[in-house]
Amino acid sequence: MTEDFDQQPKSSWRNRLFGGLQKTSGKLSENLTGLVTKAKLDDAILDQIEEALIISDLGPATAAQIRETLSKTRFEKNPTDDAVRHIIADEIESILAPVAVPLEIDAFPRPQVILVIGVNGSGKTTTIAKLAHNYIEEDYGVMLAAGDTFRAAAIGQLQNWAERIGVPIIAGKEGGDAASIVYDGVKKCTQDGTDILIVDTAGRLQNKSELMDELAKIRKVLGRLNPAAPHNVILVLDATTGQNALSQIEIFGKVANVTGLVMTKLDGTARGGILVAAAKQFGLPIHAIGIGETMHDLKPFNARELAEAIAGISDIEND
Ligand SMILES: Nc1nc2c(ncn2[C@@H]2O[C@H](COP(=O)(O)OP(=O)(O)OP(=O)(O)O)[C@@H](O)[C@H]2O)c(=O)[nH]1
Numbered sequence: 270m271t272e273d274f275d276q277q278p279k280s281s282w283r284n285r286l287f288g289g290l291q292k293t294s295g296k297l298s299e300n301l302t303g304l305v306t307k308a309k310l311d312d313a314i315l316d317q318i319e320e321a322l323i324i325s326d327l328g329p330a331t332a333a334q335i336r337e338t339l340s341k342t343r344f345e346k347n348p349t350d351d352a353v354r355h356i357i358a359d360e361i362e363s364i365l366a367p368v369a370v371p372l373e374i375d376a377f378p379r380p381q382v383i384l385v386i387g388v389n390g391s392g393k394t395t396t397i398a399k400l401a402h403n404y405i406e407e408d409y410g411v412m413l414a415a416g417d418t419f420r421a422a423a424i425g426q427l428q429n430w431a432e433r434i435g436v437p438i439i440a441g442k443e444g445g446d447a448a449s450i451v452y453d454g455v456k457k458c459t460q461d462g463t464d465i466l467i468v469d470t471a472g473r474l475q476n477k478s479e480l481m482d483e484l485a486k487i488r489k490v491l492g493r494l495n496p497a498a499p500h501n502v503i504l505v506l507d508a509t510t511g512q513n514a515l516s517q518i519e520i521f522g523k524v525a526n527v528t529g530l531v532m533t534k535l536d537g538t539a540r541g542g543i544l545v546a547a548a549k550q551f552g553l554p555i556h557a558i559g560i561g562e563t564m565h566d567l568k569p570f571n572a573r574e575l576a577e578a579i580a581g582i583s584d585i586e587n588d
Contacts, residue, residue, distance in 0.1 A: 274398070274433060278565045287578045289536030289560045294581030296539040297325040297357075305350045315340055318353070325539075326511055327361075327579075328546030335360045354580050361545050361576035370554035371569035372400075372501060372529065374409065380458035380466045382451075382491060382498040384416075386484075386525055387505035388472040388517060392533030392559055394423065396505050397467050398430035399559065399567035405434065410463040414454035415440035416447040416487065419471040427469050434564070437463075447471070448486040455494045468499070474520060481524045502528045503556065506547070511540040518551050531567070533559035541579055 278285060300321030304314055315336050322332035338360055344352060374381050383400070387393040401411045413431050417423040421443040431438035439454040447470065454466045470487070473480050491498040504527045506514040514532070521527055535541050535558050548555060558570045 276563050290541050290578040292539040293541030298581050305353050326542035331545050331549045358576040358580035362572045364549050365572035368548045368555045369572045372556040381500045383467045383501045384499040385503050386470050388474050391505045391507040393505045394426050396531050399564050401436050402434050402564040409465050411436045411465045412458050412463045413438040414468040416468045417471040418445045418447050448490040451487050452490045484525050505531045508532050508535045509538045511543050514543050529554040529556045531557045536560040
């Protein structure tokens with residue numbers, strides 16, 4: 270756990286987002302630089318731009334869409350690097366806008382149960398802490414449930430977070446029954462009038478049948494108390510894993526009825542384009558993005574802002 274979780278950020282979200290995505294936009298720039306030098310974007314140049322977009326993790330489908338738009342665009346003057354970048358940003362925005370869906374909490378029933386899944390190290394626990402912090406700021410009552418009973422360290426880590434953010438937590442022992450912890454959590458929330466229960470789960474993708482059994486058991490137990498629960502099943506993905514994140518969406522999607530995604534570690538990675546590939550390929554809501562280790566570093570994203578940050582459009586012109 271980082272010691273700086275509650276540290277106040279030194280600059281605005283926008284600045285941190287643009288700064289954090291500099292490696293991603295830099296990689297794209299590096300691949301694009303020198304390509305747009307001709308009066309016309311001919312097929313050979315378009316092929317190279319398409320390849321540059323694929324290398325930058327945006328995915329073949331996005332790259333093809335951008336190529337198509339570029340090939341149809343009638344540029345008033347000779348296409349400049351900047352004009353091409355703006356078209357890339359527009360296309361990225363059109364892909365991201367439909368999936369930029371904040372995680373809304375319904376008024377009823379209480380508690381709303383959010384199941385958080387993802388492989389170890391994806392940033393799951395930190396994301397739970399950040400989400401809890403954000404909901405507290407919005408005046409919701411929040412409780413955590415330590416449903417990752419596979420590792421004592423995971424339980425301890427969540428307990429630490431709960432203490433630091435000042436929210437109650439339901440936890441059992443290592444090797445305990447995750448479903449019964451979730452059951453106790455819902456009952457306690459109902460008794461106390463708590464609005465949201467955020468449940469950590471074990472991210473054992475290596476053993477799909479165990480994971481499926483465990484999630485099925487959690488669902489069954491939850492269903493006894495509230496047929497609509499869990500109201501959200503959020504998959505946390507680490508952007509730095511690039512293409513691997515896409516296979517995680519596919520696999521978890523099959524076993525866990527994922528309702529939305531959170532993508533973490535977009536700061537400092539050259540692979541931020543993967544967010545666009547995920548949006549294009551799966552169309553699942555992307556509720557929030559993580560751009561650092563403090564509690565101020567998780568927010569719903571703005572499709573335009575993110576598109577500009579990835580395309581490397583200078584921040585100055587937007588001020
Ligand atoms: N730079 C950066 N680091 C992050 C972000 N989110 C999480 N981390 C760090 O990533 C590491 C792993 O995060 P955890 O929250 O412990 O991940 P987890 O998925 O719960 O993993 P386990 O604890 O192994 O189950 C920690 O050092 C976090 O501080 C982010 O958005 N940006």
